[in-house]
Each structure stands twice: as C-alpha cells, then as structure tokens.
Amino acid sequence: MWRTVHAVLRTPGTPLLLRRSMSTSALLAQKSATLTVTPKTGLADELLDIKVEGLGPRERVTLRASAVSYRGRLFRSLAHYEADGRGGLDLARDRALGGDFTGVEPMGLLWSLTPVGSEDPCFSQMPRGVMKTPLKVEVTVHHAPQQQAVPLGPALASAQVQRWFSSPELSRARLQAGRLRGVFLLPPGDGPFPGLIDMFGDGGLNESRASLLACRGFATLALPFFGYEDLPPIMKDLNLDYFEEAAKFVQSHPKVKGPHIGVIGSGKGAELAFSMASFLPNIAAVVSINGCVSNTATTLTCGRSILPGLPFNLDKISAMDSGVYDVKEALEDPLDPAYRESRIPLEKASAHFLFIVGEDDRHWKSSVYADIAVKHLTEHGKTNFALLSYPNAGHRIDPPYSPFFSVYLDPVLGVPILGGGQLKAHAVAQIESWKKILEFLHLHLG
8 A cells, every 4th residue: 555655646747635635545544444353351262253444445454463482482373365345354254365374264363373483393382371371462454565575564453362271260279299290170169060180191281271171161180190390200101090099089079070080181191091991990081182092102000900111113213304203103003913912901991982183193193093992992892982083183183273383392202203284274173173072071071
C-alpha cells in the first residue's frame, strides 16, 4: 500500500489536494485495523478465535505469531490472507493463501510455531507447562510483502494471549514421602475424580499433560522415574515396585474414584504403562503414545519376573551432516526369538488399551509395535483395544496446538535424534488424538 501511495505522491501532475487525500486515507486505513484474539487467557488445549477488522476490501495481509520458550528462544509462524469485501478476516472461515500453512486453519498460527535461527535443535521445545508460567503468544497483522524475501513492515494491529497448561484452581502437591517423586494434581471440588498416572520417557518432571488432564477432571500424578530430584540421573534398571507404589498412592487417595485407575504414557512411559497393566491389579485403562510392546534398554523387575531390556544395535544408527542421528532401525526386533523374554505379557492385562501411533515416527517402529500388540491381543481372544494411526505424524504426539519439533535429545543415547513427522499432519494427530484420549479415559474410568 505504501509503495502505491509514494508512487502517486511522486507522480508529476497529481493535484496536491488529491495527493494529501490519498496519503491521509492510507494512514487512516493503517490505523483503523483491529485484531481480536479470544479468549485472551485460556488453557493450552482451547481454540482461539482470531479476527481482523478495518482492512481494505480484498486487502492482502500477513498474520504472524511469536512466542518465547522457557529457554528464551524465539518461535514464530506466519500465514498470508486476503480480507473479504468488507475488509474483514476470520481465521475460522478464511483460507490461508501461503506461509507456514494453507487452507482454513483456525489454530494454524499456534501449531506451526517453529524456532527462529539455527541453534541447537535439541532445545527447540516450548515450555512444558508450569503452574505459574503461561505461554505468552503475540499475534500481529501486517501488510503482505510484495516479495517473499522482503521483511514484514510495522504491525497494523496486535494482540496478546496467555496459554496456560494449568489452572490456579487446581491443587498441586509435590511427592517427597518414601521413594515416590512427582506432582499430584487435583481438580477443584470434593470429587471423587477418576485417577491417572502420566509418564514420559525422556527424564525429569513433565507436568504439562498431567495438568491439562487435571483441568479436564482427572486426578493426575505426573510421575518421573529418572532425572529428577534424588532419582537416578540417568535411566538405570527399573523395579515395578516403584510404579506399584505410585498406583497405590493414587488409588487410595480420598478424592480419587478408586480402586481402578488409568495410565497414560509416551515412548518409554507407554511401555511402563503396559507393564503396570500386565502385572498390577486395578489398572483399567492404558493410553500408549508411540510405545513399544517389549521392555527396552534397561531391565525391569516385576516381582518374580524379570524383563531384560530389548537392546539397541548401535551399528544401525546413522549420523546426518547436521549432527542429528537417525535411530529408527536401531532397536532390535521384538519378535526375534532371542529377545522373547523382553516381551511384555499384554494378554495378562484386564485394562482397555488405546494405541496412538505416528506412522512417521523416526524414534522407533511404533506402527509395527502397535500391530504386534493388536495381533497378540486378538490371538488371545481380547477385544479390549483401539488403534489410532496417524499418517506422517512423528514420535512426540503432545497435547493439541503444541509446536512441532522433529529433533530432540534422546535420554538413553545422549545425542539429538530424529523424531519424524510433517508439520500439518503432526498437528492433526495432536488435535484429534487428544479428543480421543479424553473420550477413552472418561469412558473407562467414569
């Protein structure tokens, strides 16, 4: 727009009054644009309503979102749009014409956030969600650049929102008695609430999913098992006693609707959820996100049973020029008779299973493992399972609208590895699977 105005102002013979009128109109058009993003404060899994008013009819604009990770790293996304005949724009209605995504994507600016620059890809994660710190996102609207390489001009309008992974109404208690470590999150009210245990496989304490689940009505224990407080700094041989103690803690809590509880896990966490359901009583529902059907990496002692760790073959790891490693082929075959003792006896479980799979998982062969599990359960006359398989989704399927990253630090190998997935397909998997997870848990836990 400004280029057009300047060209007119420089055109000989243009009456001064007309030039002033056009210049003033351009300024008014710039100042009259308004951007609204609602709700301004909400949970991280909630939809945003993003609208722009006061643009010129059919005006081309660019919307950009910016956020800063807990490590201080800048994330951005952008998309190009055309206003309607009245100068309005509604992301729930209007198609993105280009940028980081295309089509009608009301939350595209959120799920397409990616880190700016070429820093260490292992630290591209967004905040995991702590009680006192929301993810702050700024959305701005700009005149669309004439060429792709041209930087965006000043913002015509802006709006800020806060995306919380928790709620001040939740009760949060750190566990420090006995061997248990973690955080127990309770919804507001007297309950009783369905009980859950939430585990990840990458070490440390991750509260983000657990706190969102608590906001959705589940009494949830975020359970770390290494890399937190006085737990072992790296993943070593494990004993199911620790996880049994966690289950008993949740089951016996006065605000939990016991004795049946659920377990949700990602990666190694999913694998441990399988073992809990197979060896412990009163596990009624298990959500596995890209888990393996065998115990991997380290030995797991389950009472009198010992499951050796299915090993990784380091010779099958390939290094990329970027310094990132591809480990998909490294884990040995769970069906190899040599590793039969590592298999988790899922047929012993009375729990209902929800298998969630990213078909482009580069961490390991999640699709293969889910198919093995389904076949194994079917052969034992079981029908207590459902499988959700998402094309072109990667390993880290997090709650919806979480920014996508295809590389992360492996806690066992200690190197950056490929997680796999494609941006939009991975976003679809996160959005759709979250709805199914909540439905599944409510169905089987009450």
